[in-house]
Amino acid sequence: MVEISEKLIHQRIQARYSVAQAALVRRLGNLDQAEDAMQEAVVKALESWPRLGIPDNIVAWLVTAGMNAFRDGYRRESRGRELILEMAVTERDHKEVADDLEDDVLRLIFMCCHPAIAVENQLALTLKMVMGFSQTEIASALLVQERTLEQRITRSKRKIAATGIDFQLPDSSRLDVRLQPVQQVLYLIFNEGYYGSSGTLLDQALCRNAIFLCRSLCRLYPQPENLGLLALMLFQDARAPARLDEAGKLVTLDQQDRSLWRQVQIREADVLLQKALRHGQADRYQLQAAIAGLHSLARRSEDTDWTEIVGLYKLLLQKQPDPIVYLNYSVALMFDGQVKVSAPLLHELEPELGQYSPYWAARAKLAELQGDQENRAAALQTALKLSGSEEEMRHYELQLGAINKPRGIPGHRIH
Amino acid sequence: MQYLCLIYEVESEMLSRSEEEQNQIMADYWAFTNDVKDKGQLVAGEALLPTETATTVRVRDGKRVTTDGPFAETKEQLGGFYLLECKDLDEAIDQAARIPSAKYGSIEVRPVMVFEQ
Numbered sequence: 400m401v402e403i404s405e406k407l408i409h410q411r412i413q414a415r416y417s418v419a420q421a422a423l424v425r426r427l428g429n430l431d432q433a434e435d436a437m438q439e440a441v442v443k444a445l446e447s448w449p450r451l452g453i454p455d456n457i458v459a460w461l462v463t464a465g466m467n468a469f470r471d472g473y474r475r476e477s478r479g480r481e482l483i484l485e486m487a488v489t490e491r492d493h494k495e496v497a498d499d500l501e502d503d504v505l506r507l508i509f510m511c512c513h514p515a516i517a518v519e520n521q522l523a524l525t526l527k528m529v530m531g532f533s534q535t536e537i538a539s540a541l542l543v544q545e546r547t548l549e550q551r552i553t554r555s556k557r558k559i560a561a562t563g564i565d566f567q568l569p570d571s572s573r574l575d576v577r578l579q580p581v582q583q584v585l586y587l588i589f590n591e592g593y594y595g596s597s598g599t600l601l602d603q604a605l606c607r608n609a610i611f612l613c614r615s616l617c618r619l620y621p622q623p624e625n626l627g628l629l630a631l632m633l634f635q636d637a638r639a640p641a642r643l644d645e646a647g648k649l650v651t652l653d654q655q656d657r658s659l660w661r662q663v664q665i666r667e668a669d670v671l672l673q674k675a676l677r678h679g680q681a682d683r684y685q686l687q688a689a690i691a692g693l694h695s696l697a698r699r700s701e702d703t704d705w706t707e708i709v710g711l712y713k714l715l716l717q718k719q720p721d722p723i724v725y726l727n728y729s730v731a732l733m734f735d736g737q738v739k740v741s742a743p744l745l746h747e748l749e750p751e752l753g754q755y756s757p758y759w760a761a762r763a764k765l766a767e768l769q770g771d772q773e774n775r776a777a778a779l780q781t782a783l784k785l786s787g788s789e790e791e792m793r794h795y796e797l798q799l800g801a802i803n804k805p806r807g808i809p810g811h812r813i814h
Numbered sequence: 815m816q817y818l819c820l821i822y823e824v825e826s827e828m829l830s831r832s833e834e835e836q837n838q839i840m841a842d843y844w845a846f847t848n849d850v851k852d853k854g855q856l857v858a859g860e861a862l863l864p865t866e867t868a869t870t871v872r873v874r875d876g877k878r879v880t881t882d883g884p885f886a887e888t889k890e891q892l893g894g895f896y897l898l899e900c901k902d903l904d905e906a907i908d909q910a911a912r913i914p915s916a917k918y919g920s921i922e923v924r925p926v927m928v929f930e931q
């Protein structure tokens with residue numbers, strides 16, 4: 400018999416966490432109580448599953464354990480029968496109304512990502528309440544202190560309870576307004592996992608969760624914006640097996656072994672993207688997905704259609720005129736052979752991105768293409784000095800060491 | 815649930831509007847008020863005279879202190895309010911966005927505290 404380790408239990412719970420947690424929120428009608436109940440259920444699972452085995456229906460087991468823990472809590476506090484009676488009614492309603500547990504997960508996401516909650520708090524709440532990450536994990540992913548994070552979560556939960564943000568799917572008349580922050584939060588969580596540090600278990604879990612929830616979102620709301628977002632995540636994630644070498648070091652896009660890319664996932668993303676684009680009016684997620692798609696569909700690095708990518712960045716700049724997009728645009732221009740167009744653009748970005756390491760990597764690339772070895776070395780030194788990640792530093796050092804051997808797509812935050 | 819929509823605008827801008835503009839805004843307010851009334855959402859709603867008419871009162875150590883002027887000097891001033899009965903925060907925010915001053919100033923939406931009997 401396979402030994403049931405604590406790690407395995409955590410993995411299995413993590414996969415069904417959002418569904419069980421949403422079911423508890425529906426029954427208890429309150430984020431705080433539902434979260435406590437879920438925590439108790441997880442503790443019970445860790446105690447009993449190694450002896451009894453992992454149950455077939457993990458969600459039902461967790462919800463029952465959570466509800467029992469909640470009832471016990473009330474009995475201990477002996478706060479009266481009315482509450483328990485009231486709860487029995489909600490439970491009956493639950494059976495009649497919500498056959499689909501996954502819709503409840505979406506209700507929970509909409510609750511956590513309500514536009515009345517600040518974006519950084521939506522992010523923290525979603526990671527905690529929907530995805531079940533611990534406070535320590537969230538704090539390290541978002542680079543905030545645990546205490547600050549706890550305050551944010553507590554404050555937001557209080558606001559939700561007090562202001563009448565309901566456990567409901569949004570009215571169709573305000574679907575756009577309500578979907579937008581959900582898309583943004585899932586996008587941010589995915590990026591955090593994808594670009595965060597690199598390849599840690601936490602990062603992988605962030606990406607996996609974002610994809611899972613985006614899929615749920617698309618099932619009920621197949622709006623082009625949602626399909627485009629899912630396509631973007633799938634295109635990027637399909638390259639995951641090639642992003643790290645055997646020593647766990649980051650491999651840039653042009654150096655990756657493309658035979659390791661998950662082709663089925665790339666095809667799925669492509670179908671989703673085509674479906675989304677059929678509606679005309681590409682939004683920023685669809686444009687980013689289209690760019691990621693062009694990278695994914697190129698058999699070899701040198702087959703990349705940089706002219707098309709440059710065109711897409713131009714469109715993206717109209718929707719999202721931020722310095723990072725400008726940086727990526729100017730890098731794409733270089734690869735498209737338009738060094739003369741790229742150079743002044745890159746120089747203009749210096750006041751805004753002068754403290755950003757990938758910016759100097761792009762400047763090094765520019766100097767390299769201009770045959771200016773002196774400035775190339777200087778730019779690489781600056782990039783190295785500003786870099787926070789070991790992978791990046793190693794990458795710059797390598798280039799500095801072999802300054803006559805050009806390689807890599809610096810500055811381009813596509814791995 | 816009841817929500818108080820507090821209407822804030824830059825008073826100086828409000829007072830310097832042309833008569834035509836003012837009439838238009840008044841007409842928009844009438845339309846909005848009638849709409850929330852028809853929907854059964856209106857609990858109360860009033861416009862206030864400018865902050866130059868405000869008096870701030872405090873009682874300290876049993877002694878009454880009155881100050882000539884508003885409680886706080888801010889960029890935008892409280893100019894009126896609606897108390898609305900809404901299904902949830904989404905509905906309250908929708909209505910707040912339709913208050914004519916939302917285009918010029920800001921509307922703060924606050925749920926009304928309910929005391930258990």
